[in-house]
Every structure is written in structure tokens, then in C-alpha cells.
Amino acid sequence: MQQINVKPASGKLGILTPGMGAVSTTFMAGILSARKGLSKPIGSLTEMGYIRLGKRTEKRNSLIREFLPFARLQDIVLGGWDIYADNAYEAAVNAKVLERDHLDPIKDELSAIKPMSAVFDAAYVKNISGPNVKTGKTKYDLAQMLRDDIKNFKKNNNCDRVVMVWCGSTEAYSQVGAEHQTPESFEKAMKENSPHIAPSMMYTYAAIMEGVPYVNGAPNLSVELPCMIKLAEDRGVPIAGSDFKTGQTLMKTIVAPGLKARMLGVAGWYSTNILGNRDGEVLQDPESFKSKEVSKLSVLDTIFETENHPDLYGDVHHVVKINYYKPRGDNKEGWDNIDIFGWMGYPMQIKINFLCRDSILAAPLVLDLAQFMDLASRAGFKGIQEWLSFYLKSPLVKPGLLPEHDLQLQKLKLENTLRYIGREELINHLGLTYYGYDESDASKIGN
Numbered sequence: 001m002q003q004i005n006v007k008p009a010s011g012k013l014g015i016l017t018p019g020m021g022a023v024s025t026t027f028m029a030g031i032l033s034a035r036k037g038l039s040k041p042i043g044s045l046t047e048m049g050y051i052r053l054g055k056r057t058e059k060r061n062s063l064i065r066e067f068l069p070f071a072r073l074q075d076i077v078l079g080g081w082d083i084y085a086d087n088a089y090e091a092a093v094n095a096k097v098l099e100r101d102h103l104d105p106i107k108d109e110l111s112a113i114k115p116m117s118a119v120f121d122a123a124y125v126k127n128i129s130g131p132n133v134k135t136g137k138t139k140y141d142l143a144q145m146l147r148d149d150i151k152n153f154k155k156n157n158n159c160d161r162v163v164m165v166w167c168g169s170t171e172a173y174s175q176v177g178a179e180h181q182t183p184e185s186f187e188k189a190m191k192e193n194s195p196h197i198a199p200s201m202m203y204t205y206a207a208i209m210e211g212v213p214y215v216n217g218a219p220n221l222s223v224e225l226p227c228m229i230k231l232a233e234d235r236g237v238p239i240a241g242s243d244f245k246t247g248q249t250l251m252k253t254i255v256a257p258g259l260k261a262r263m264l265g266v267a268g269w270y271s272t273n274i275l276g277n278r279d280g281e282v283l284q285d286p287e288s289f290k291s292k293e294v295s296k297l298s299v300l301d302t303i304f305e306t307e308n309h310p311d312l313y314g315d316v317h318h319v320v321k322i323n324y325y326k327p328r329g330d331n332k333e334g335w336d337n338i339d340i341f342g343w344m345g346y347p348m349q350i351k352i353n354f355l356c357r358d359s360i361l362a363a364p365l366v367l368d369l370a371q372f373m374d375l376a377s378r379a380g381f382k383g384i385q386e387w388l389s390f391y392l393k394s395p396l397v398k399p400g401l402l403p404e405h406d407l408q409l410q411k412l413k414l415e416n417t418l419r420y421i422g423r424e425e426l427i428n429h430l431g432l433t434y435y436g437y438d439e440s441d442a443s444k445i446g447n
């Protein structure tokens with residue numbers, strides 16, 4: 001096995017978010033609050049999670065952050081871009097996710113985070129407009145400005161390393177075209193101001209060119225393009241996407257594998273949501289919703305392995321709706337009605353009513369993804385980081401492969417990657433080591 005040498009997490013880590021709305025400012029506030037000991041980073045594996053090492057009999061259980069080197073919260077520098085000029089405190093107040101009691105003790109630190117001017121195109125996000133936007137002759141020039149922003153941020157804040165996590169609005173649905181095939185065709189298209197180059201793609205390009213690991217937290221196409229995958233491989237930069245896996249889809253990837261494990265059939269799965277934040281407003285535009293719908297619908301097919309189980313999952317009626325309903329703000333409510341069937345085809349129903357908080361669920365994902373991407377970079381990993389599928393609704397995988405959606409299998413893959421980086425024995429939960437036996441003890445497996 002190739003030995004991994006992870007560089008230490010010395011110095012400061014910059015975390016940049018294109019988009020400083022509800023998710024981003026909730027993430028930032030949580031970091032600043034935890035740093036002061038005012039709250040706990042709940043939901044974050046890198047802060048609170050443990051990993052088992054070695055055989056069960058060894059009783060070695062380590063905090064993940066003690067097992068491998070990560071930036072301390074004190075060493076994280078926060079920044080971002082937005083089309084609105086509000087600082088992170090003002091944006092967090094507007095987002096109405098966190099209460100003033102939680103925001104005011106960190107007001108000074110949040111107010112100091114001012115958004116850099118954004119690269120924006122109203123053709124890709126229809127329902128919002130703002131003044132804090134760059135102008136340039138070509139899209140290529142705009143991408144160069146983003147590269148300068150990254151360089152300046154790194155220098156001015158004395159950062160050793162920077163990672164970028166897209167927390168901007170969901171852009172309109174787009175498809176891979178000729179412009180997106182190679183780094184050369186992409187640069188040419190930017191120089192020609194092609195309408196097929198979205199702002200998120202320019203941020204991705206700028207990040208990879210600056211050696212900055214990039215995660216796409218939204219479902220629209222950016223890092224998933226062949227040109228970006230090639231560029232990331234060529235320049236040795238880790239990338240991951242797409243779309244944070246939080247409320248309803250998180251539940252789906254917990255429940256669906258359980259039903260399949262018991263060979264229970266599914267006739268239909270109807271999911272609907274109401275939410276009233278800006279994300280919900282943007283998703284009212286059918287083009288932006290299409291990006292989200294594609295991402296949300298893809299999950300069940302792969303979990304159910306429809307082609308192998310036509311009798312159980314051959315005809316699942318899967319519907320996903322998102323309704324903008326202002327009074328609910330960020331406190332999304334999701335309903336799932338699952339029509340299942342069992343022995344001799346008898347029907348049953350499961351109802352899930354999840355009263356969640358969108359940004360509260362997403363914020364720790366931003367931290368974990370940033371920390372793990374930084375770890376990946378220091379471990380010398382490049383290109384698509386499939387082991388971070390755990391956090392994503394539409395995991396980006398190597399061409400020709402199917403993504404893994406089952407949350408528990410995703411977690412196993414994540415943990416084994418950490419063990420691999422830390423030069424520990426991998427744990428195969430189907431293998432004998434899981435039970436604490438040597439291969440020679442196979443006869444005891446059923447005991």
C-alpha cells in the first residue's frame with residue numbers, strides 16, 4: 001500500500017464562500033461563537049466525531065481531530081463574495097436564522113467580514129439583484145479578478161492555505177456543452193463571453209487555477225464539468241460536489257437503504273417542502289428548481305438498484321416539490337409520504353414530518369467539507385474526492401461509475417479514507433476484523 005505523508009495543518013486556513021447568505025453566515029457565526037466557547041460545533045464530524053482504530057478488542061477510539069491534523073478553529077480565517085454589500089453580521093440578521101442573542105456577542109468579528117464584489121449574471125439567478133458586482137470586458141477578465149481576490153485574501157490574512165465552498169444561490173439548470181470539454185475550450189469560451197459560462201464556473205476555474213480545493217454546495221453545474229475535472233487533475237487540486245445533503249434528502253438516504261435491506265417494496269415516494277428563505281425564493285424560478293429537482297430525484301434509483309429489483313422498485317413514483325412560503329423563513333418543513341409494500345404485496349405507509357432548520361443543518365457541512373478538503377490537499381490527493389459523498393446530494397464520481405447514496409456506506413468510505421491517510425488498518429464491516437477475529441478464527445463468526 002502506498003504510504004501517505006500528510007503535511008501538518010500549520011498556520012492559517014482561509015475558508016472562502018462565494019455567496020454570503022443564510023448558510024454561509026450561519027456557518028461563520030457558529031465558528032466564531034465556538035471559538036469563544038459560547039456554543040458547541042454540533043453536527044460537525046471534524047470537531048465532535050470519533051473514529052474506531054484497529055480491532056474492537058484494542059479499544060482504541062480517537063477523536064477524528066486528534067487522529068489527523070486539522071486546522072484549529074482559532075486558525076480559520078473567513079471570507080467570501082456576495083452581490084449584496086452587507087457584512088456578515090448584517091447578512092446574518094437579514095437571513096433570520098440565528099437570534100440576536102447569539103449574533104450580538106460576535107457582532108464585531110462578523111461585521112469585519114465584508115463580501116468581495118461578486119461575479120454575477122442575472123441570466124443564471126433570476127429572482128435577485130444587487131450592487132456589489134464586478135464588471136469586466138470578458139468572462140475571462142472576470143475570472144482573473146477572482147484569482148486576484150484569492151491571492152489578495154491569502155496575502156492580507158497571512159493564510160497558509162485556502163479552500164472554497166460554494167454557498168451561492170442555485171443557478172439555472174444547464175448542460176455540458178462543447179465549451180466545457182477541456183480547459184482550453186473553457187478559456188476560449190470565457191474570452192468570447194459565451195452565454196454557456198455561468199458565474200459559479202468562473203469561481204471554480206479561479207479556485208483550481210490558484211490551487212484552492214473547491215466544493216460545490218449547490219446542484220447547478222460548475223465543478224462537475226469535464227474541463228474542471230481535467231484542470232483539477234492537472235494542477236493537483238482536490239474537488240467535490242454537488243449540493244449539500246441536509247433535510248429531506250438526508251432522511252431519504254437514511255430510510256431508503258433500510259427498506260431495501262429488508263427487501264420491502266416501494267410503490268411511491270412523495271416529498272414536499274415549504275420554506276421561506278432567499279434560497280426558497282430563488283428556487284421558485286423553474287430553471288433554478290430544475291437543477292435542484294434533478295439532484296433530489298437521482299438519489300432513490302441508485303439506492304434501490306432498480307434494474308436488479310424490478311419487482312420491488314421497478315415502478316416507484318417519485319415526486320419532489322419545493323414551495324416558497326414566506327412565513328416559514330429558514331425553518332423548512334418537509335413531508336414525505338412513502339407507499340411501501342410487504343409480504344404478498346400488502347401495502348403500508350410511512351409518513352415523515354421533518355421540521356428542520358435548513359442552514360443549521362448545512363453549516364457544519366461547510367466546516368467539515370472545508371477541513372476534509374484541506375486534509376485531502378495536504379495528503380496529496382487530487383481530482384474528485386468521492387469519499388466526501390457523505391455530505392452531498394449528487395456525489396461527483398469518476399466517469400462511468402455510479403455514485404453511492406447510502407449514508408452508512410458513505411460514512412464507511414469516509415472513515416476508511418481517514419484510516420488510510422492515518423496509516424491505520426482499514427475496517428471492512430463485512431470482514432472478520434470487524435468482529436475482532438483473525439482470519440483463522442472464521443469458525444467463530446456466527447457465535
Ligand SMILES: NC(=O)c1ccc[n+]([C@@H]2O[C@H](COP(=O)([O-])OP(=O)(O)OC[C@H]3O[C@@H](n4cnc5c(N)ncnc54)[C@H](O)[C@@H]3O)[C@@H](O)[C@H]2O)c1
Binds near residue numbers: 199243359361
Ligand atoms: N441550506 C441547506 O440546507 C442547503 C442544502 C443544499 C444546498 N443548499 C444550497 O446552498 C446555497 C446557499 O443557500 P442559502 O440558504 O445560504 O441561500 P441564500 O439565498 O441565503 O444565500 C445565497 C447568497 O448567494 C449570493 N449569490 C448569488 N449568486 C452569487 C454569485 N454569483 N456570487 C456571489 N454571491 C452570489 C446571494 O446574493 C445570496 O446572498 C444554495 O444554492 C442552496 O440551494 C442549501
